[in-house]
Amino acid sequence: MAEFTRFDNRLGILGWLGKGKWGLERYLYILHRLTGLAILFYFMMHIFVTSLRAYGIYLWTEGNFFHQPIFRIGEFLVFAAFAFHAFNGLRLVFVELGFAVGKPIEPIFPYETCISKQRPLLVVMMLLSAVLFAMGGYELIMALGR
Amino acid sequence: MKETKYWTGHILAGAALLFLLGFHFIYTHIAFLFGTEDNITESLSKGRDAQPVFLVFFIALLGLGLYHGLYGLKNILSELITCENCRKIVAIILTVVGILLFAFGSYSSFVAHKNATGMKNTVSRLEVNNG
Numbered sequence: 001m002a003e004f005t006r007f008d009n010r011l012g013i014l015g016w017l018g019k020g021k022w023g024l025e026r027y028l029y030i031l032h033r034l035t036g037l038a039i040l041f042y043f044m045m046h047i048f049v050t051s052l053r054a055y056g057i058y059l060w061t062e063g064n065f066f067h068q069p070i071f072r073i074g075e076f077l078v079f080a081a082f083a084f085h086a087f088n089g090l091r092l093v094f095v096e097l098g099f100a101v102g103k104p105i106e107p108i109f110p111y112e113t114c115i116s117k118q119r120p121l122l123v124v125m126m127l128l129s130a131v132l133f134a135m136g137g138y139e140l141i142m143a144l145g146r
Numbered sequence: 147m148k149e150t151k152y153w154t155g156h157i158l159a160g161a162a163l164l165f166l167l168g169f170h171f172i173y174t175h176i177a178f179l180f181g182t183e184d185n186i187t188e189s190l191s192k193g194r195d196a197q198p199v200f201l202v203f204f205i206a207l208l209g210l211g212l213y214h215g216l217y218g219l220k221n222i223l224s225e226l227i228t229c230e231n232c233r234k235i236v237a238i239i240l241t242v243v244g245i246l247l248f249a250f251g252s253y254s255s256f257v258a259h260k261n262a263t264g265m266k267n268t269v270s271r272l273e274v275n276n277g
Binding site: 037039053146 | 258
């Protein structure tokens with residue numbers, strides 16, 4: 001008889017990748033987590049940097065340390081992460097609340113999935129995210145050109 | 147049941163952040179929409195600090211952002227950590243970190259508001275004295 005060890009089905013962080021066998025939604029979900037962690041990391045640093053204004057130090061303004069091009073590019077990456085995380089998060093909320101996934105049906109062969117029903121929502125949200133991304137990119141190019 | 151409430155709070159905080167953080171990002175990082183070159187100049191930043199509405203806005207953003215972010219991190223760590231007691235310790239640590247950062251950020255925003263308002267009043271008084 002085979003011996004079972006506890007948690008032998010736990011794959012940890014590497015399990016997130018799934019060796020390419022999962023659908024698009026699953027990979028967006030993983031990207032959602034990664035962008036969320038990146039935004040949280042930035043947010044914590046942002047709290048400390050912006051708190052310096054209590055001492056009259058505005059490090060992000062013109063001529064100061066965080067106004068350099070490298071940080072402008074970093075800010076754009078955070079903005080891009082936000083654009084994706086916000087719209088994908090909105091999609092996840094809609095799906096969690098049962099919107100855009102179709103009505104429940106009897107599981108009769110040939111089975112249908114709700115993926116085709118909610119895919120248009122995914123496309124719309126990613127397009128909105130892309131619009132925001134493009135606007136941020138345009139602003140970055142303008143800022144670097146000045 | 148308690149966890150359901152926290153999860154609902156996480157979703158609601160996310161929805162509120164979509165608008166608040168969306169406004170913050172668009173206002174500060176897509177300046178061309180507002181017909182300006184740069185919305186994060188020192189004078190504009192100080193001007194925002196002087197307004198009570200922005201003080202409320204910054205504190206709301208801070209609280210909602212910390213709750214949404216740290217609760218999300220707690221969920222990810224809970225999935226990766228197998229020991230139940232370790233999960234509880236992580237939850238306590240993240241709660242304490244959240245409360246401390248919220249207190250620190252709110253205090254700094256309040257001081258910045260007070261300084262900016264004081265500066266504004268001094269400038270107004272000087273303008274009055276100089277006729």
